[in-house]
Amino acid sequence: MLDLYKQSSFDIEQLEILKKEFSCFESIIADIEINTFLPKLWKPVRKVNFEDFYTFYISNNLNEYPFLSVFFKHYESLKFIKYLYPIIKFVKILNSKLEYHLTRKAAQIMTFHEFIKKESVDNSEYINLKSLFEEFAFSWNSVISHINQYQSKEFFDKPYMTLDLPVIFGLVEQKDSGIYLYAIVEFLIKLHNEFLNNVMTIPIEKCKSLNFIKDFSWNYLNSKTYFNVLTVVQALDNNFINYEWNDKILRMLFDVKKILSQESILADKMLIISAMLQQSIILNSSSNSINLSELLLLCEIILCFIKELLIRNNNILILDLVNQWLKLARYNITYTDIFKEFSLKHIIAFYELIEEQVANSVIHDIDEKLKISLTQQIMDSINNIIDYDDSENQNQQLIPAKAFVLALKRFIYRFLLIDSGVENMGLYIYFLDFTLNLWTSDMKRELVKKLFPTCLLVSHAYSSYVYLLNEIEKATIERQNKSFASTSSTTRKTLIKKYKKFTD
Known part of the structure; x- marks a missing residue:
C-alpha cells in the first residue's frame, strides 16, 4: 500500500488522508514526505542527533570552541538547571502572599491546594497559580529522586510533591x-554556579559569542566580567513562614552608601x-495599584x-539598570514607571520611602508581648531627650520626635x-548600631549615643512609637492653637486701632 506514493497521481493530500486514517503510518509517511517531495538539495543524508553533534566536535579541536567545551562538560547537569527558575518563582509567590500572615503551625496544616484557592480572586488567577504550582511540583519531583541526603541526614522517604502536601514544604530551611x-x-x-564559573574562565577574546558581556560595564574604569552567582542564602532572604528577618539587607544599605x-x-x-x-x-488589590x-x-x-557589581556611577538611571540587568536575570519586572527619570543616587531614598508605606499597614500586627505598656518613668526618660518642636527653632541638643x-x-x-525572642533585650543594642540604618542620614550619631535611654527594652518599642505619635499630635495642636490665638490677638488689636482712628 505504501508504494502508492510512487504513482504519478499520488500527491500530498492523499498522504494527509492516510495520516488521519492510520496513525501508525505517521512516522513512515513523514519519511516519505521528506524523501519524495523535498528538492534534492534539502534531503538529509541522515538524521542528526546530539551524539553525532558531540562526536563531530570531539573529532575536531575543541580548543577552538571553548564555550562548546564547557557546554559538553556540563551537558547532563544543564538538564537540571532549568528546574531552578520555576521552583524559585513559586516560592517567591508563597513569600509575597503569606509573609507574616501564616504561623508555622498553620503552614503544617494548609495544603498547597487550599493556598491556591484562598489566594485566587477569580478562575483566571486560580488557573495561573495552579499552573505555576504544577511547574514547581514537576521540577521538585524531577530533582528529588537525585538527592539522597543533605549533610548527615539521609533521605529515605522523599516526599512526592502534590497539591495535597502542606505549604510547609515550600519553606527553604535547613x-x-x-x-x-x-x-x-x-x-x-x-x-548553576559550576557552569558559570567554568564559563567565566573563558577569555572573551577567544569566544566571540561572549562579546555581549563587554556591554554590561557600569563603571568607566576597571571593567570586569560579572555573572549573577547564587547561594542558597539568597533563596532564604525572602522566606515566607516564621523565618527570621535577614538583616543583611539592612547592612547592605550601609554598604551601598559607601560605594555609591x-x-x-x-x-x-x-x-x-x-x-x-x-x-x-x-486601591489595594485593584489592577491599577502598585504592589508595594x-x-x-x-x-x-x-x-x-x-553592591555585587561595585557600581560607582550614581547617574545611571534606575530603569537602565532594571532593563539591562534584572531582565537579563529573568526577573518579572513590573511597576517600574515610578522610577522614571530617577537615577541610582536616589535608590536608597526610594527603598526607605516604600518600606515606610509598607510598614504603616503591618507594624500593628506584632505579638502582644511586644506591646508592653510604658511606665511613667520610661515616658519621662523619653520626654527628656525628645524635642517635639517641628520648626526651625528646634533644639539641636535633643533628638527630633x-x-x-x-x-x-x-x-x-x-x-x-x-517572634524572634528578643523582647527582653535592650533597645539601644539596635539603635546604636548605625549599620542598620534605622536613623535618617542627617541624625547626629554622637547625640544619639549620648541621649538614647538605656531603660528601653525591645518590648517597649511599639508602645514608645504609639506614645510619641500621640505626643507629636498634641504638640502640633498646641502650636496651632497658639498660632491661632496670636493671630486673633493681632487682628483684634488692629481692629481696635482702626476703630479708634475712625471714632476720633
Whole structure:
C-alpha cells in the first residue's frame, strides 16, 4: 500500500488522508514526505542527533570552541538547571502572599491546594497559580529522586510533591520539612554556579559569542566580567513562614552608601511619589495599584546588584539598570514607571520611602508581648531627650520626635513582625548600631549615643512609637492653637486701632 506514493497521481493530500486514517503510518509517511517531495538539495543524508553533534566536535579541536567545551562538560547537569527558575518563582509567590500572615503551625496544616484557592480572586488567577504550582511540583519531583541526603541526614522517604502536601514544604530551611526544598535548591544552585564559573574562565577574546558581556560595564574604569552567582542564602532572604528577618539587607544599605553616593528626592517629587504609594494602599488589590511588597523586593534586588557589581556611577538611571540587568536575570519586572527619570543616587531614598508605606499597614500586627505598656518613668526618660518642636527653632541638643518615630517604625517592621525572642533585650543594642540604618542620614550619631535611654527594652518599642505619635499630635495642636490665638490677638488689636482712628 505504501508504494502508492510512487504513482504519478499520488500527491500530498492523499498522504494527509492516510495520516488521519492510520496513525501508525505517521512516522513512515513523514519519511516519505521528506524523501519524495523535498528538492534534492534539502534531503538529509541522515538524521542528526546530539551524539553525532558531540562526536563531530570531539573529532575536531575543541580548543577552538571553548564555550562548546564547557557546554559538553556540563551537558547532563544543564538538564537540571532549568528546574531552578520555576521552583524559585513559586516560592517567591508563597513569600509575597503569606509573609507574616501564616504561623508555622498553620503552614503544617494548609495544603498547597487550599493556598491556591484562598489566594485566587477569580478562575483566571486560580488557573495561573495552579499552573505555576504544577511547574514547581514537576521540577521538585524531577530533582528529588537525585538527592539522597543533605549533610548527615539521609533521605529515605522523599516526599512526592502534590497539591495535597502542606505549604510547609515550600519553606527553604535547613531543618524539618524545609530541608527537602533546601537540599533541592542547593543542588541546583551548585550546578548553576559550576557552569558559570567554568564559563567565566573563558577569555572573551577567544569566544566571540561572549562579546555581549563587554556591554554590561557600569563603571568607566576597571571593567570586569560579572555573572549573577547564587547561594542558597539568597533563596532564604525572602522566606515566607516564621523565618527570621535577614538583616543583611539592612547592612547592605550601609554598604551601598559607601560605594555609591546618595541624595534625597526633591520635596515636590517626594510628595508625588508618596501620593502614588498611598493611593496603591487605598486601591489595594485593584489592577491599577502598585504592589508595594514587589516594589520593595525590586529595590532590594537593585541594591544587591549595586553592591555585587561595585557600581560607582550614581547617574545611571534606575530603569537602565532594571532593563539591562534584572531582565537579563529573568526577573518579572513590573511597576517600574515610578522610577522614571530617577537615577541610582536616589535608590536608597526610594527603598526607605516604600518600606515606610509598607510598614504603616503591618507594624500593628506584632505579638502582644511586644506591646508592653510604658511606665511613667520610661515616658519621662523619653520626654527628656525628645524635642517635639517641628520648626526651625528646634533644639539641636535633643533628638527630633519625628526622627525617633521613623527609627522606631523601621525597627518594628524589620525586626518585630516575627517572634524572634528578643523582647527582653535592650533597645539601644539596635539603635546604636548605625549599620542598620534605622536613623535618617542627617541624625547626629554622637547625640544619639549620648541621649538614647538605656531603660528601653525591645518590648517597649511599639508602645514608645504609639506614645510619641500621640505626643507629636498634641504638640502640633498646641502650636496651632497658639498660632491661632496670636493671630486673633493681632487682628483684634488692629481692629481696635482702626476703630479708634475712625471714632476720633
